[in-house]
Amino acid sequence: MFYSIRTQLIAIIVMLIVPFVLMGYLFWNQAATALRESIETTTVQTMNQYADFVESATSQIVNTANQILRSDMTQDWIRSRMDNEDAAKEIQQNIRMRKYFDSVVSNSPIILSVNLFHERWDLWNLEGGDYLETDWYANYRNHGIRWTDSHIDARQNGIYLNRKNVNSLVYPLSDLMNLSEEGMLKINIQTSALQEPLDKLVLGKTGKAFLIAPDGVPILNQKPDAFPDALMEKIRSLADDETKGTRIFRDDERRSIYFYQRMETTGWVVVGTVSEKELFQEITRARQNVIWVAALLFIVAVSLTFWFSSRIANPISRIVRSMKFVEEGDFFKGNAIMARKKIKQNEIGFLTANYLDMVKRLKTYIETEFAQNLRRRNAEYKALLLQINPHFLNNTLEVITSLAAQGRNEDIEQVVNDLSLMLRSSLRMDTELISVRDEIGTIRAFTSILSVCYGNRVQFEIVDGHVSDSIQIPKLLLQPLIENAVKYSLGIVEVAIVSIRIEETDEELTVVIKDNGLGIPEEVLKELKTAAELNFPQDVLNIGEKGIGFKNVIARGRIYYGSRFTVEIRTAANQGTEITMIIPNKR
Template structure:
């Protein structure tokens, strides 16, 4: 699929745009998230600091108000009057009215206070606004029980009867203090300073984290102080996470939690120095980045449109380039196969060349035409040259062997060994008759071995007991055809080097099949060759020029001639190995393609 330039060009544009835009979006989104998160966290903590200062100021005013009442001589006089059993009820009522007036004046000096009341255990309630009530059943109220039994001075948002009576239905936060003592359980009178819950809640609601995040003001028990209980209890996991923040040693911080939906929640908290109160806010992380997520989705949509347009543009551009190039590539494949006619048919002749691609196509067509003619002429010349070189190498073998044999006949004649002379002449005649068939490049393996056995007969007459020559032949190999005259030169070299041994020459020839090919092995007991000489022979076999072999007079002329002829005839299908160690002889193996009747298996 991606062999086509058109497909690769389109794929390149797609990958380039996807990687570039994807990387850009990812980095921008992650960096924006990090910046926004850091900004929101720092902004939330700063706002909590400001709100904490506001709460501290409000509580300080409430304490100041209660301190004025607690330390006033009027309060002491009123408490003593109501505690005196001998004082008439009328006098006590006058004392209550005077105390109410004092509370009214004091409350007016502190705008933060919504109302101020003093409760006595006998059921008397004195409030600001010149209000005195008797037999008020406040002892069963939760705020009073918590104060009297556990000493809790702050009461969370609740509805106060005084406020309700004054047509103020809003809830209040109260500060409770004993009168005349510091021990709540010993106090006969309790002062209750009420501040509207909205006084604390309104500025708190102006602090936002994300779109849905809510900040809660919690008391020392971890419960909302203001009228936020429903919102707090609606978040089931919030109480557990608040407890983790309370146990933290840090006065403020940010905690991350994975909720039951698998998303991340962010808890921002700040511990206030007064009353162990704490400000907390829990907001889903995705809510913080809602606008950023929308921006990312919009950007991805635009990027997708750009990608589609880029693909269409790449297709249009690539079509004008790849169509002629595709035809050119198809023509090249036909040229690679040698089918020049089909290649020319794939590239129609163009009269007008409009661009660089058209020029390349037209030039290639002309080149194919010229190349076809050139290859035809060059092939014919190379074939003639190759045949001439092969025949020259073949003719080099016969004189070399013939001179050695004639010297042997001369020696036998001088020794008057008539029978051996006749046998040598007979074997030589059969060998010459075989060698004169120079028109045949391939011969059956059986005839090549028969030729080798005639040569063996001559060698045995020449060397006698000094020669041990064994031919091991695997059955069914006689009809396999190989290049002629490749065993005799190797055996001649093996005998020559084997005679350098004191025990005489021992030569072993083995013919076998190797995965559909013919393996010819010639081993001797000669002095062997050093490794560097073996490497040099192997390197020369693939690179030495033919004319240099023909002019060579070295001792390896037989081996070089055989390797050169095999390389020339078989090319890359021919392989050979030379195994030799100094003092341990040499083994030469030739591996040739198997052929029967001129056809390879």
């Protein structure tokens, strides 16, 4: 019998673990593939974001150049140069153009300076044709290249500007009446404005991103390593490809991955390079760990099978069968299974005797605890509800005091009526629930009080759809969240907009509260999400010191609905917060 049990257990363990390991390995391969694609997708999105930024900045510069060219002031200046007006008028025209360029620079955060070149003369430095010897001018005049790489422009408005590296758009100036070219417009942007966001791109730990021309020449102050010839051929072919977005090129010889995308406005190409091993090293390490853990689990399982076989299996099996009935609440059948065999005087017998004693005490405990839980839940709920009433009442009385000081009697009457409606609901301690319709009425009274207090600085949108009158929820469940939404929006934006949307399905009630305010700081958000995942009300209230109103809502929901009550938070800095509550339907 000893060897039979051991053999069977070993066979079972092998049949269970080997398929599990194989399935785990196959699953991991699929997961690893999905993770690789996810990492590549994330990297592509990062590159796209930078490309969109550069495209937006350069498009803005092109639009500015077109605006300058089409302006009446520029056209008047061009015609005055063509008509060879006297020196006094020419000076006046130059002064007006300088003021105009200053206004253009001040109205555009991306533009560093604007200059106008005509023959051996420019607007800010007047005489001098040394710019005719510069690379940017030669590239423009000989090859038609309007967008320059990084360089020092010594002919800007101010010595401190002349020391900064800039990239520029060189744009022809022409009389729109006869389309004759009369000089050039040069709009400079600081190189660091393009390079700093590029340097912040995260490609693994040592990966880098570069902004280059189609021939591989760096546009910024960067010195990239030589790119593979096959990659450069693909980059040069981008000019004939209308497909947008970031592409991926794998160099098997260097074991590297390249991400590249062409800018439509400038023709520049952003290229990111990272070692394939480095990009996916966490996946490789995790795969090795999975294999080692699977092998270790197999060895441990077989060893434990030898150890726990023989006379242990049957008594434990009876205990397990008994526990299943006890788990279902059938203590009679659980005890009946254990009573079939005589308890022996050994370790297993000691375990069995203590198990039976435990079942007996557990039965008594459950019967006692059930009654106590009913009383405790009612007491905890009322205690949480009482935390809200004084806080809200104090704030409302302060509003009434302020209105009285201002002599706003009609507003006082409105606030008192709304407060009366809310107090009639919240101070009734003989019931824990309120219909959703009544709760919506309470919310409208609450938002009315806030609207009187803050006037046009706050705006509420309440959408309740077709909610059944028979659905009930804990009263004042939504008020703390609405109050927080106003608190962290008011004064942050010109008009604080708080929307409350309530939707009903057969199974649940969905409540979405959204604001356009500051958003929740990362540290506080982490604490609130942790609270939302806890199942015991007291644990929810005891975690951290922030978000008391939010945690009060979670605790009350846990008391009444348990783990079926869920809360999800979406937030972003300076983009507001959205809180979604899923409340099981109780009619």
